[in-house]
Amino acid sequence: MSSQSPTTQATAASSLDDDTRSRGREFLAAAAALSPRLIDLRRRLHAQPEIGLMLPNTQASVLAELDGLDLEVTLGERTTSIVAVLRGAHPGPTVLLRGDMDALPVVEDNDLPYRSTNGAMHACGHDMHAAGLVGAAHLLSGRRRDLHGDVLFMFQPGEEGHGGARVMIEEGALEASGSLPVAAYAVHVGPGVNGRFRTRSGPILGSSSVLSVTLTGSGGHGSRPHQGRDPVPALAETVLALQAMVTRRIDVLDPAVVSVTRVEASDAVNVLPERARLSATVRTFSTETLEVVEAESRRIAAGIAHAHGLDVEVDFERSYPVTVTDPAETQRALATITTMFGHGRVESTMTPRFGSEDFSFVLEQIPGSYILLGASPLHIDPATAAYSHSPDVLFDDALLADQSALLAKLAWDRLHN
The missing domain is CATH 3.30.70.360 (Alpha-Beta Plaits)
Structure with a gap:
C-alpha cells in the first residue's frame, strides 16, 4: 500500500503527465527539423526500390544515414538486414523498433519526379518505414545521456512474402543488445485519413x-x-x-x-x-x-x-502467423499517441484485417503493438484512394516527422515508465 496521500499521488501523476507532454513536444519539434533529410532519404529509396531479401543499395543508403550515430551495427548474412543497438547511458531493458525496407514487383504509374523506373515500386510504403526508423534513431541518439535502457533498431528486408523477419530472428537479431526486448513496436503507413493512427488489442492482421x-x-x-x-x-x-x-x-x-x-x-x-x-x-x-x-x-x-x-x-x-498485439503494450501505445497528437487522430476500435505481416514473427516472441498510419496525401479522398500494392498508390512523406517522433517516443516511454 502506498504511503503517499491521494493529493500527493495526484500531484505526482500530474507532474508525470506534464513531463510526458513536454517530452512529446520535444520529439515532435526535433523531428520537424529533421524532416527535410528524411524526405530526401525516402524519395531516394523510392526512386531505386529493391525486392526480396537482398537490398544492397537500400542497405547502403540507410547505413550512410546512420553513420556518425553512437550505434552498434550488425549486418545480416543471409539478407541485407541492419540491426543497430543504441546503448542508453543508464541501465535498463531493451525496446525494439522495426521498419521494413523491401519493395514490390509493381511497375509504378505515378507522375512523380522521384518515381521508380526499374520495374519495382515501393507500393506498400516501406520506403517511408525505413526513413522513419532512421529518424527515430537520430532522435533517440541525441538523447542517449538521458536514456534508461537500450533501443534495438530492426531494419528488415523481405517482408513482402520472403519472411525477412524470420531470417533475422534466426540470425539472432532479437538478442543483439544482450537481452530479449521487453516490447516491440512498428508503424505501417497506408491509404487512409491523413495523419490518423489506428490499432487494436489482439489479432490485428491475419x-x-x-x-x-x-x-x-x-x-x-x-x-x-x-x-x-x-x-x-x-x-x-x-x-x-x-x-x-x-x-x-x-x-x-x-x-x-x-x-x-x-x-x-x-x-x-x-x-x-x-x-x-x-x-x-x-x-x-x-x-x-x-x-x-x-x-x-x-x-x-x-x-x-x-x-x-x-x-x-x-x-x-x-x-x-496471425499478427497479435499485446493488450498492455497496445494501451501504452495508444496513451503515447493520444498524448502526442490528441484524441482526434487516434482510432482504437478498428476491425482486424486479413492482410498479413511478418512482424508477426517478432510479436510471437515479444509483447508489442502494430500501429497503422493513414498517409493518403491531403489532395486525395481517402475513400477512393488507390490501395497499397497498386501501381498508382501515393503516400504523404510530410508525415515522416510524426512517424519518427512517435517511434522514438514509444521507446522512450516504455523505457522510462
Missing part, C-alpha cells in the same frame, strides 16, 4: 498460408474424354467445395478466407491434360481456424479425387 492441390489422371484427345481420366471437372468441383467449406465448417465469429487465385490445366484446347492444379491463399485470425481449414481442405481434395479415380497431392504451406 495469418497467410498457401494451399496447392494437384490432381493427376491420364491425358488424351479432347474429342474422346471417355478414354482418359480428365482432372479438370474434379478440379472445378474442388474449387466450389472449398468455397462451401468456408461457409459451412468455419465459425463466422472466427472467420477464414480461402481464395482460389490460380488454376492450371491444358495448354491446348483440344488436349485433355494429365494434371490440373489450383492454388489458393488462405487467411485466418486464429490457429484453431487455420487447423480446421487445412484438415478440411485435405479431406475435400482427397474425397473428390477418389470419386473421380484420380491421384491427388495437397500442399499446405503456412507462411505468416
Whole structure:
C-alpha cells in the first residue's frame, strides 16, 4: 500500500503527465527539423526500390544515414538486414523498433519526379518505414545521456512474402543488445485519413498460408474424354467445395478466407491434360481456424479425387502467423499517441484485417503493438484512394516527422515508465 496521500499521488501523476507532454513536444519539434533529410532519404529509396531479401543499395543508403550515430551495427548474412543497438547511458531493458525496407514487383504509374523506373515500386510504403526508423534513431541518439535502457533498431528486408523477419530472428537479431526486448513496436503507413493512427488489442492482421492441390489422371484427345481420366471437372468441383467449406465448417465469429487465385490445366484446347492444379491463399485470425481449414481442405481434395479415380497431392504451406498485439503494450501505445497528437487522430476500435505481416514473427516472441498510419496525401479522398500494392498508390512523406517522433517516443516511454 502506498504511503503517499491521494493529493500527493495526484500531484505526482500530474507532474508525470506534464513531463510526458513536454517530452512529446520535444520529439515532435526535433523531428520537424529533421524532416527535410528524411524526405530526401525516402524519395531516394523510392526512386531505386529493391525486392526480396537482398537490398544492397537500400542497405547502403540507410547505413550512410546512420553513420556518425553512437550505434552498434550488425549486418545480416543471409539478407541485407541492419540491426543497430543504441546503448542508453543508464541501465535498463531493451525496446525494439522495426521498419521494413523491401519493395514490390509493381511497375509504378505515378507522375512523380522521384518515381521508380526499374520495374519495382515501393507500393506498400516501406520506403517511408525505413526513413522513419532512421529518424527515430537520430532522435533517440541525441538523447542517449538521458536514456534508461537500450533501443534495438530492426531494419528488415523481405517482408513482402520472403519472411525477412524470420531470417533475422534466426540470425539472432532479437538478442543483439544482450537481452530479449521487453516490447516491440512498428508503424505501417497506408491509404487512409491523413495523419490518423489506428490499432487494436489482439489479432490485428491475419495469418497467410498457401494451399496447392494437384490432381493427376491420364491425358488424351479432347474429342474422346471417355478414354482418359480428365482432372479438370474434379478440379472445378474442388474449387466450389472449398468455397462451401468456408461457409459451412468455419465459425463466422472466427472467420477464414480461402481464395482460389490460380488454376492450371491444358495448354491446348483440344488436349485433355494429365494434371490440373489450383492454388489458393488462405487467411485466418486464429490457429484453431487455420487447423480446421487445412484438415478440411485435405479431406475435400482427397474425397473428390477418389470419386473421380484420380491421384491427388495437397500442399499446405503456412507462411505468416496471425499478427497479435499485446493488450498492455497496445494501451501504452495508444496513451503515447493520444498524448502526442490528441484524441482526434487516434482510432482504437478498428476491425482486424486479413492482410498479413511478418512482424508477426517478432510479436510471437515479444509483447508489442502494430500501429497503422493513414498517409493518403491531403489532395486525395481517402475513400477512393488507390490501395497499397497498386501501381498508382501515393503516400504523404510530410508525415515522416510524426512517424519518427512517435517511434522514438514509444521507446522512450516504455523505457522510462
